[in-house]
Each structure stands twice: as structure tokens, then as C-alpha cells.
Amino acid sequence: MPSIIEIRDLSKVYAGGTTALSEVNLDIAEGEILALLGPNGAGKTTLISIICGLVTPSAGQVRVGGHDIVSSYRAARALIGLVPQEISIEPFERVINTLRFSRGLFGKPRDDAHVERVLRALSLWDKRDSMNKELSGGMKRRVLIAKALAHEPKVLFLDEPTAGVDVSLRREMWQVVRELRAAGTTIILTTHYIAEAEEMADRIGVIDAGRLKLVRDKTALMQEFGRKRLTVELTGPLDALPASLEPFELALSPDGTRLVYSYDTRAERSGIARLLAAIASAGLSVRDLVTEQSSLEEVFLGLVEEQA
Amino acid sequence: MNWLAIRAIYSVEMARFFRTIWQSLASPVLSTVLYFVVFGAAIGGRIQSVEGIAYGAFIVPGLIMLTVLQQSVSNASFGIYFPKFIGTIYEILSAPASFLEIVAGYVGAAATKAVLIALVILVTSFFFVGVHIAHPFWMVAFLILTAVSFSLLGFLIGIWAKNFEQLQIIPLMVITPLVFLGGAFYSASMLPPFWAGVARLNPVLYLISGFRWSFFDLADVPVGVSLFAVALFLLAGLFAVWAIFRTGWRLRG
Incomplete structure (x- = not known):
């Protein structure tokens, strides 16, 4: 055009x-x-x-x-x-x-x-x-x-x-x-x-x-600037993250029932498959999976704050 | 030339005038009738004539000039100030129209209103005094030139004003005194020599003198000087408006 x-x-x-x-x-x-x-x-x-x-x-x-x-x-x-x-x-x-x-x-x-x-x-x-x-x-x-x-x-x-x-x-x-x-x-x-x-x-x-x-x-x-989040709902609460999951930089919810994994949409590999395999290896059972994409608002705020 | 823009602005301004036609006409006509009663009948009864003209008739050109000046200034200043006040000026400034076209629309409408009111007052005066117009063409010419010149002044005031108080202050504090001191109700020759000299510094004297000449063939200053003064005023106004639009003073950021 x-x-x-x-x-x-x-x-x-x-x-x-x-x-x-x-x-x-x-x-x-x-x-x-x-x-x-x-x-x-x-x-x-x-x-x-x-x-x-x-x-x-x-x-x-x-x-x-x-x-x-x-x-x-x-x-x-x-x-x-x-x-x-x-x-x-x-x-x-x-x-x-x-x-x-x-x-x-x-x-x-x-x-x-x-x-x-x-x-x-x-x-x-x-x-x-x-x-x-x-x-x-x-x-x-x-x-x-x-x-x-x-x-x-x-x-x-x-x-x-x-x-x-x-x-x-x-x-x-x-x-x-x-x-x-x-x-x-x-x-x-x-x-x-x-x-x-x-x-x-x-x-x-x-x-x-x-x-x-x-x-x-x-x-x-x-x-380019957005990130995606994968929330893994567990069947039972965790007191702490197993050591085998530490490389994934997961966030554990306060009640210990959800693991939140953030990944870059531009990356060649999301790492989701490896994460799920590691969760299974750690003996944790999964109730549900939810993915979310960051909103434009988050992208915008990130950009403005980054420039500031 | 964007003639359609000129017509659009002119039509909207005239439509506003006709929406309130009775207020627009009643107020100046009533004022004029009062002037005739007070100056023409009450005071004029004791002044037989001025330079051979019955006093009641002598003041007619001055009264018309007084109204033309006030109406030209107030109509044009309000015309451009109102869009500034309510914010619709953005549309005028973003239109594909030059300063001349915008001015032609607003000033043309303001001058038209003033001339219409002047003609109504002239007709009203026929009911009170016998008025003979010696030079009808020049009477109309002076009327239009003065209306346009003072509408330009009003346009400038409307751009300058930041509030309604400022919009009123120039007509009240400057225009009316200049008209009263410019020989609206007397001849400058009636003044003592010193004040007659001072009066010649008043630009309105030249307008009233020229206009009175067109009625009675007598003037305080030569008619050519009056014409030159009106033309000078017109050019000065146009130059000032051009400079404002060029710099964007009080219009563009």
C-alpha cells in the first residue's frame, strides 16, 4: 500500500x-x-x-x-x-x-x-x-x-x-x-x-x-514483545518446588496448587514439552493446563517503562 | 479561492443574526429613538441649527456612525470569539481556507449586519427629522468602508480576547468615547481651537466627517482626507489580521 x-x-x-x-x-x-x-x-x-x-x-x-x-x-x-x-x-x-x-x-x-x-x-x-x-x-x-x-x-x-x-x-x-x-x-x-x-x-x-x-x-x-504464560494446576498442593523444576524458573502460587511458567513467543522452542516431562518425572500429577498471552497493555507498559 | 468556505462562514454568521433578528434590530433602533428624543427634541430644541442644518438632522450621520462602529466591532469580535470559546475554531483552522477567506466570511457577515442596522436606523430617522442625502453613492461607500474597517478591528479584538470581559472592554472603553469625541453630536468647528486640534487626532472624526459630508455636503475635514483615513484603517486592519494568521498568534500553537 x-x-x-x-x-x-x-x-x-x-x-x-x-x-x-x-x-x-x-x-x-x-x-x-x-x-x-x-x-x-x-x-x-x-x-x-x-x-x-x-x-x-x-x-x-x-x-x-x-x-x-x-x-x-x-x-x-x-x-x-x-x-x-x-x-x-x-x-x-x-x-x-x-x-x-x-x-x-x-x-x-x-x-x-x-x-x-x-x-x-x-x-x-x-x-x-x-x-x-x-x-x-x-x-x-x-x-x-x-x-x-x-x-x-x-x-x-x-x-x-x-x-x-x-x-x-x-x-x-x-x-x-x-x-x-x-x-x-x-x-x-x-x-x-x-x-x-x-x-x-x-x-x-x-x-x-x-x-x-x-x-x-x-x-x-x-x-515480538508479548510473553505467554502457562499455568499448570496440580492435583495437590506443594510446599516447595522440586529441585528438578528449578531450571524452568517457575512461580509457585501461594496455595501451592499452581505452577506458572512464562516463555517468550519468539523463542524457537517454548520448553513446554520438557517442562511437562519434568513435572511427570517429579511425580506430580496435573489437573489442568491454562495458557495466557500478555495483553497489549502489558506490552505497552513494558515498553514505556523499559525506555524510561 | 475557496468561495464555498467564505459562503459557509458568511451563511452561518448571517443565520445567527436572523435567528435573533428582533433582538438584533430592536436594541439599536430603540437606542437611536432615545438619542433622537434626548438630543434631537429635548436638547436640539434649544440648538436651532449647526452650520445651517437643523440639529435633529445634523446628528443623523453621527448616530448612524455610532451604531455602525459599535455593531461592526461587536458582531465581528463575537463571531470569531464564540468558536474560540466553545472550541469549534479547530474546524476553521484545519480547513483548506486562507486567512483572507476566513476573514472575508466573518468580516463580511459582521459588516453586512452593521450596514443593515444602519439602514434601519436611517429609515427610522425619517420619522423624526427631514433628512436629505446629498451624495447617496458616497454615503453607501462610506458606510460599507467603515463597517468593513471596524469589523476587521472587531475580528482582531475577538482573536485577542481571552474572556468575555476583554471582548467588551475595547468597544466600551475605546470605541464609544472616540465616537462621542469624534463629532457625532457636534461639529469640530464648534470646539475651542485647542480641542479642535486634539479632535483631529481622533480617527473616528474623519469617518463621521466624511459620512456627514455625504449627507449635507459639509465636513470638518476635506472628504479626500476622510476617504484616505478609512482606506488606511482598512489596510492596517488587513495587515494585522494577515500577520496574526501568519504567526498563529492566539490561534495556533
Whole structure:
């Protein structure tokens, strides 16, 4: 897939001297969902804001669809839709008019059929004549997405799209994002909810202290940095680990009935077969086996702590 | 040129005006009627004429100018400050629109509102005094140029303001005094020589003088100077807005 966004050596130092971004390089492929993870103040929103034209970069270059965001800002911005973190919406305007406004602002002629499609896709068609202030929080968030889609952008930025929304609405938002991706829209989202990135993203980028620590395919990231755990449930409790099992660096549960074995998913051999053989040789009988993979959250925390 | 962006901003701003059309018109019309009653009838009854013009008629251009300046500044400053306040400014700043297009939308709408209100006041004045317009073309030209220039000033105030108090302070503390001291209700020639000299430092004097000339063919300063002053004000405003968008001052991080 060709890159729709190319970021080269992008840096941002605010007037107060705070370095928000430092030499960020990133390519985002057309049609993918990229999740940007990072702690508060890591630089996620600054990165998005620079690409969208809300913040002026200190150094570096960004191209969207091959257009430089400074010298060809019209062409670059026309390709972008932005859903901000805060619910910022004109309270006294009607839903349908806010979409028409967004479309006009981005230089697209009025197209009621497209506006209707967007509103229907976001389950807002019935509310088209309602004033924005009359909508629930979840609906306002959907209006923000609808506004961002009103001018048919190729790239959609979602800055913390599900911050502060309930579980059912979050799942609803995820569904919307999947449908957008299916329609060919490139999506870049920042999130605090790692489960969200795990659920939806094709690739994960981790930003910390203004630096892009890594960008990996989600599955590869999980394999590369993730660890698996095998929990062996015994039929009877142990007081201490037998000496023959010490090389496996097992953890014994406090009640002595479970042995926990951690192994690297990248290793050529997991060592499970040898472990089970050693357990049998030690005269222990097994009731059950459970395997677990570390979550993206654990991977993320591990990465950030490792870098710190 | 992104004409559709200009139209989108202009339409939304005008829609807000028409949503509250009665408040928008009632307040300035009521104020003007009160001015006519107080200055035109009560005080004006004791001043027969100024430079051959009945006092009630003499104050009409000044009253219209007073309203145009106040409305231009308040409409334009609120127009850009409100999106800043509620956060929707992100959409304006991320749109494929130049500073000129954004300004044209907001300032165009603010100036249109001010001109509409001015015309309503002009019509209202016909009910109180006989007003003859000597140069209708120049009257409209001065009206539009002044409305646009002060809408630009209002736009700058809206960008500068960090709260509603700041939004109000310039119109209250600067614009209104300048209009009152700029000859809205008198001719600068009526002032003692020293104060007449001081009055010439007031830019609003040139606007009111030019506008009054378009009504009565008499002015405190030559009409060419008035036109030059309005044009200068307009260019200064445009330059300031251009510089703000170029640097992102109080708009972009």
C-alpha cells in the first residue's frame, strides 16, 4: 500500500521551551488503522494537530497524499477529517446544518445525498433537525465524526474518540470505525484505552516524551514483545518446588496448587514439552493446563517503562 | 479561492443574526429613538441649527456612525470569539481556507449586519427629522468602508480576547468615547481651537466627517482626507489580521 501520510524529522518546541515532538518519522499506509499510544503529554495530540494545521511545526516535513502541509496546505487539508478530543460543537445549530457547514468550509459543494448517507451511517438521520445542544453526549460525539466525514476525507484523525463514553457506546464507535475502514478511509486514532487499539488497529505506534518509540504491526508487536504464560494446576498442593523444576524458573502460587511458567513467543522452542516431562518425572500429577498471552497493555507498559 | 468556505462562514454568521433578528434590530433602533428624543427634541430644541442644518438632522450621520462602529466591532469580535470559546475554531483552522477567506466570511457577515442596522436606523430617522442625502453613492461607500474597517478591528479584538470581559472592554472603553469625541453630536468647528486640534487626532472624526459630508455636503475635514483615513484603517486592519494568521498568534500553537 502506498503511504498517504509521510512524516519526516518532525519536531515541535513550544514557545515556553517544552519539546512536544522530537524528530518523528512515520509513514502511514492508505487504508490502514494506526493507533497512537502514549501516556498523557507524550505528544500524540501535538502530532495530530500539526498534520491538521492547528499547530505550527518547529522543524520537519509532513506530506498528506503527496501534498506538503505548509506549501500545499489546501490540497493536504482537503484530504483530512479531524474528530477532536473535546466535544466542540455549535450548540444552537441544527445537526444537518453543521454538516453542511463543514462540507462548505472544506470547499465541497452542497450534497444532501452524501450528508444523508453520513447521518444514516452514524444513526443520526432521525436527529437531523435537532439542535446540537439537545443531543446526548454520545450523539454529539457521533455528530463530530459526521462533521469530519462531511467533506469525504481520505484520512480521518480520531483523537481519543471514546474518552469518557460508556461501554456500549464505545463498542458502537468501534463498529463505526470498522465500517469506515471497510469503505477505504485511513484512520489514525489516539487512545488511552489500550483495549481499543488492540481491538481495532492494524499497526500500533508508541509515543513517549515526544519521541516515536516504535511502530509495529499489531500482531508482530504482540509476538515480538508479548510473553505467554502457562499455568499448570496440580492435583495437590506443594510446599516447595522440586529441585528438578528449578531450571524452568517457575512461580509457585501461594496455595501451592499452581505452577506458572512464562516463555517468550519468539523463542524457537517454548520448553513446554520438557517442562511437562519434568513435572511427570517429579511425580506430580496435573489437573489442568491454562495458557495466557500478555495483553497489549502489558506490552505497552513494558515498553514505556523499559525506555524510561 | 475557496468561495464555498467564505459562503459557509458568511451563511452561518448571517443565520445567527436572523435567528435573533428582533433582538438584533430592536436594541439599536430603540437606542437611536432615545438619542433622537434626548438630543434631537429635548436638547436640539434649544440648538436651532449647526452650520445651517437643523440639529435633529445634523446628528443623523453621527448616530448612524455610532451604531455602525459599535455593531461592526461587536458582531465581528463575537463571531470569531464564540468558536474560540466553545472550541469549534479547530474546524476553521484545519480547513483548506486562507486567512483572507476566513476573514472575508466573518468580516463580511459582521459588516453586512452593521450596514443593515444602519439602514434601519436611517429609515427610522425619517420619522423624526427631514433628512436629505446629498451624495447617496458616497454615503453607501462610506458606510460599507467603515463597517468593513471596524469589523476587521472587531475580528482582531475577538482573536485577542481571552474572556468575555476583554471582548467588551475595547468597544466600551475605546470605541464609544472616540465616537462621542469624534463629532457625532457636534461639529469640530464648534470646539475651542485647542480641542479642535486634539479632535483631529481622533480617527473616528474623519469617518463621521466624511459620512456627514455625504449627507449635507459639509465636513470638518476635506472628504479626500476622510476617504484616505478609512482606506488606511482598512489596510492596517488587513495587515494585522494577515500577520496574526501568519504567526498563529492566539490561534495556533
